[in-house]
Amino acid sequence: METPELFKDGKRLDGRALDELRPIRIIAGVLKEAEGSAFVEWGGNKVICGIYGPRECIPKHGASPYTALLKCRYTMSPFASLEEHGRTGPNRRSTEISKVIREAFGGVVMSGEFPKTQIDIYVDVLQAEGGTRIAAIAAATVALANAGIPMKDMISGVAVGKAGGQLVVDLGKAEDNYGESDMPIAFTHRDKEIVFLQMDGKLTPEELGNCIDSAMEASEKVYALQSEALRKSYEAEGGQELDI
């Protein structure tokens, strides 16, 4: 398939600068039944996350006497994007994304405080426009904090990479699908530890370093929005209105 133009008149397709994030909106505490929840609108992505637990482990024999089991289920709704329409349920991609999200939080959630239980992170993608795993991580961090689950640190991330020969921050769908390289990455806020990193395509070591630096900078902006969402949720008693 022929690669479409990723730059027009020196600008990205949606007019953004190379290091500019898409508009991001985060709302915490949007679901009544879940222990914690968050909705994230990130450009054309819309994801919602609900947290259940710590609760009794199912099946019981899977429980650990030492720690809570952290589980994650990421799914994309059948109407989330053109390619996905008509197909639903778990597939290879959603199984992989569920696994890597779970591993990202494995290092920060203080599971040892809740032996014999499980904590469930459910993320549903309602609309997709490239970067849904990163939007899912942003939502899950806020939802876990909203649930009052103790964490060593918050996680924030962004996808960086190379599209049309340029290093770009927060790849849009066309850049993700047709660019030379896509590297979603997430850091802990305080220590800037990398807790999540995947990569498609190729980057030189120098480009890789530059990508990590700009991702770190962009993640700070995401972190600011995450903490602002949490602050607002404490002020709003009885949950927040979700206008999607």
Ligand code: CDP
């Ligand atoms: O969403 P993310 O970038 O984390 O994951 P991806 O697998 O690299 O997919 C990139 C984008 O391609 C998604 O965000 C969707 O917009 C689109 N996609 C799709 O429409 N249908 C799929 N089955 C997979 C991806």
